[in-house]
Amino acid sequence: MSEYLRRYIVDKKHHQFRKDHPELEHLAERFAGEELSPKERMTRRFELAASLEEPVLLPEEQICFMRTVKKLPDCFTQDEWDEIKKHHFIHELGYMSNLSPNYERVIAGGLLAEREKADEYGVRIIDAILDLTERYRRKAMEEGREDIAQVLARVPAYGATNFREALQSFRIIHYSLWLEGDYHVTTGRFDKYMYPYLKADMDRGLYTRESALELLEDFFLSFNKDSDLYPGVQQGDNGQSMVLGGIDENGRPVFNLLSELCLEASRHLMLIDPKINLRVDKNTPLRIYELGSELTKAGLGFPQYSNDDVVIKGLEKLGYEHKDACDYVVAACWEFIIPKVGADVANIAALSFPKVVDVCLHRDLESCDTFEAFMDCIREEIGRECDEICGGIQDLWFVPSPLMNIMIDGGVYDGAKYNNFGIHGTGIATAADSLAVISKYVYDEKRFDAKTLIEAVDSDFAEHGELLPLLRNEAPKMGNNEDLPDSLGVDLLGSFAASLKGRKNCRGGIYRAGTGTAMYYLWHADQIGASPDGRRAGEPFGTNFSASLFARINGPLSVVRSFTKPDFTDSINGGPLTMEFAASMFRDPDSVSKVAALVKAFIDMGGHQMQLNAVNSELLRDAQIHPEEHRQLVVRIWGWSAYFVELDRAYQDHVLARQQYVV
Template sequence: MTENIEKMRQFFVVDKGQKAMWQEPEDPYILAEQFAAEQIPDVDRAARRLIYVLDKEEPVLFEGERIAFTRTVTTIPEIFTEEEMRDLKKTHWIHEKGDVCNISVDYTKLLNQGFYAKKTELEALREEFFQRGEREKAHYLQLQIDILDHVLSLASRYQKLAEQRGNEVVAKTLLSVPAHAPQSFLEALSMFRIIHFTMWCGRNYHNTVGRFDQYIYPYLKADLDKGIHTKESALELLEEFFLTFNRDSDLYPGMQQGDNGQSLVLGGLNEDGTDSYNLLSELCLKASLELKVIDPKINLRVHEKTPLDTYILGTQLTKQGLGFPQYSNDDVVIPGLMELGYEKKDAYRYVVAACWEFIIPGTAMDIPNIEALSFTKAVSDAVMEKLEQCRSYEKFEEAVRNKINSQVEALCKQVNGVYLYPAPFLSLMMEGCCEKGIDVSLGCKYNNYGFHGTGIATAADSMAAVKKFVYEEKSTDALSLVKALKNDFESDELLCNRLRYESPKMGNDNDYVDGIAVRLLNIFADSLKGRSNDRGGIYRAGTGSAMYYIRHAENLPATPDGRRKGEGFGANYSPSLFSRCRGPVSIIQSFTKPDLKRVINGGPLTLELHDTVFRTEESCAKVAVLVKSFMDLGGHQLQLNSVNRDTMLEAQKHPENYKNLIVRVWGWSGYFVELDKEYQDHIIQRMELMLAV
């Protein structure tokens, strides 16, 4: 890291000096009341809101920066009043905040043209719609043109400020982009920054970066060939670019600080079978390694032919305690997506959404995190309501199947009638939207919904315990077990300990329990097969948990695996919190037995490794081999945490001393001391399952 980058990191990430330029918050309904009074359509509201924010932005420049645009507006106003929202919710399912989010746009649709050329294209399309009498579509394109004009206006104000401040680099860059297509690595990075900045200003969030090393690499290569950059100077510029993801992130919405969806994907197979990993892929890993910041969040696409050296470089990142890269296995993901109906060319271009969900850039208005099924609730309900009537274990498993099917049925009905706020700027980068004069919020080529699947290990462990103790050993009966669970083991500590520590647990390469998990995941996939959502898409089953590993558990009664009421599940696709696993090898053997192509919405195996595991090059190489082994065995996705439990306990006591402590939360990395205590405690509890390699 150069001295200049080190100074910028200190200013933006540690000292957060940019906050001094923030404007005072304003009434979030400042526009909504006006819009309601005028009774203007939702798409006009979305466009006018974005224009309002862009015009309100005040250009700011900081010492030494070459890539401009920093947020000063702290409030993105609502477009509907509270009363209007209440009415909307009566007839529609509002996903999260209602905004288009957690998708991946095709940045090349603007990068390859520049805004002037895009405006010319839109004007021609607008005229065609107008001539055909399709005035609404013509009006929509005019709104997009207006937005581009206001982004250009803000860029012009930045350019003039750069001239006044004597920042020749920014001044020259902004004379070219975003008006014109970039002609250099710096211009491409600057234009991306402007596009990304604008998306956030429109209140679109979880704005993923996509296959950055593919669409930006040509600019880097051209500069290297011309001698404009060396690898070292390109790395320095890339590191400055990475810091831009951390400038405004305190203003971004999310479940927790750090949950902002700035997910970047590297490498992966091309459709012809060649590997797309290139020099920019490597520089991105090195930049992240040197900077040690939580954004952008690195995802690495790997496959059968990925060399061990790539895994080793990824392991060096994990060693720093960043919680990434997250690994995705092309050999499982691509055929899994194709089996769900994604075209081959699109499946090969897949990226990772905000956390882990697999999505297609530029063509998918998928909502891959629309809801979540709780495997453990299905098992718990079957135990409480049906166990006493089940004369055999097979009958009990059938009761669990019925509970999963019922839960899926309810979830599909629950998410019917989705309404999303229009996203006219984002729609400029989605296939067919401009040509059809339709906002992406109304749909795109793919319109699929994804359900997470939570508590798989707790569910499988619980069913294994029922099978062993109730049906085989008969050391307890259904009535006694149900009574103990209802009383949270209050007067039956002995049974609790037997269930918790003497029952088979997933993660030990034991087919007795692993086979149950295989069947549970197949039941989940089967229950969604053939169903269509109200947008003409399908439903995808997944193995992720997001925040549901706490939400789904907090009010759930005690379960037959020995878990007490309120205790959490393992994060994502992982052993339960009190499993005594033999080691990481047995875990990956257990968790690769299911056909993970069937649950390809995403959701990584999450392993917690003690930071001492990474102390030598040899031990780092062992971790890399472990990751590769998971992929070779048919694993779909993996993330690793390198943390020290004692360090986290100290951070809870003295947060001021641990501002840079980074952990993997569920599908994203965040600063430990900025998390709510319930998430801190869960991560600490996960550490009790720490593994040695």
């Protein structure tokens, strides 16, 4: 890689080329005045933005295309959105997101071939892309960068004939999807569809391992050029996930030289994009886990592992065809989706387990004679919550994206082959621990009664404060391999999955239960006060499928044991067990290998998804005080990595509050 180019991008020097354009102001108002259709708006906005783009070739780069148009205006006015929302359920920003486009087809066949089959809007967007490409090509000629010009003469108009063309073609299409207004655009099984190009080139002697890595790193840099312009809850939440390894539809392992190079490139670049995921299964050799752990050691929060044995089976149970299930990737964070043919909305809503407990605590506890009777109330309440969540998602509408429509087989305007909705399940440990307290102390030991517990919770432990040390520090917690809380966790997740089973969504698809939290670990925590597990009001939940933040945990083996107890094939929307290890844990190669063995054990024991972080808390604390000295410090948030200093304080504090395992 060109270190110069890396520094150039890290130092944001390329931002100097960005401009605001008056032409883009009040776009929605003008569109509204002309009463344009949504497709026409999307197309016009794209044509306009593409025409305003100015070709810029950064020094030493081999893979070009970056945004100079700073801000993409909305296609609809606020009044129009208000009107749309009266008739439709709008997911997040309303534009298409969290899809995994068919890069493979378009890179191989070229945009001109797509143009033949596209609708009128698709044709216009393709023309705009090709026009911008031509302007880039001319710029390259002017600057004497003939290698770039030569590549652009071929792609993306025609199919790529070599690795570099394939990478450049990907870059232009990926860039264009974001420029269209789609977001959380993922890269899919990159090593699977890109490797044939690399292999052919290497067979012809065009690349060595080193020169291929250099080009790949240049390409990886391109993910970081415009990402700050992409929408997300926080900087870094941009969904540029990349999935490596796994099996193909015949059960053969995909992991290849390109997979290995991707892990290496990510480790060298030390940037937050692309976000690396590694698919593994019980036959994956330890060596691949070791390569993964080498990357974990770098501290980027990559890779995230997912277990093919569990995920594929779970997706098939939900009705996905075998070959599609085998091809699964992750959406922006960890939601399992199908590339090329799927239009699942994998993060459409979230169920708060602690809220369910809170409702039943106040409504039912005093009238339940047995804990089992109370658990029946909990299960019923989960069903009711699911009724409410699912009932609220009617007439889903997305702004139609002509280019994305081309990129998903069969089109995506009104859904695609798969149109399932994923629901996160948040705060599972907080809920299971709370139920464990109720079971153990209220019913079994009768240490205090329901009324006392409710008063304590309602007053945030101002009353009955003497219970707090017991509840926080001595009560059983999920994550310590104790039957009571762990089995309650299994029960909660199972009830959630069972409640969603058989429901049809408004697009003819089904619902999927998951173990992720996303930002709900803060949002849902604020919806309730304190909880019976001794969590005080305002304290967040754990990230995704993890122990409660303040729980005293025996160690990583207990955590793995506790968090592999559920049968995840019934709740396979995604959401990893997250563990933080002190960076010192990775000091020597032998230790890295031992961490790799832990991940392998997790997978072999039937865990579904895992994500490890190497954390240096002292550095993080210093970064809160001296942000300017730690601009490049990276942390994992809930399904994506970010530069620590760019995060809001609440997210920074959450990272610091997670339990760390040290040597």
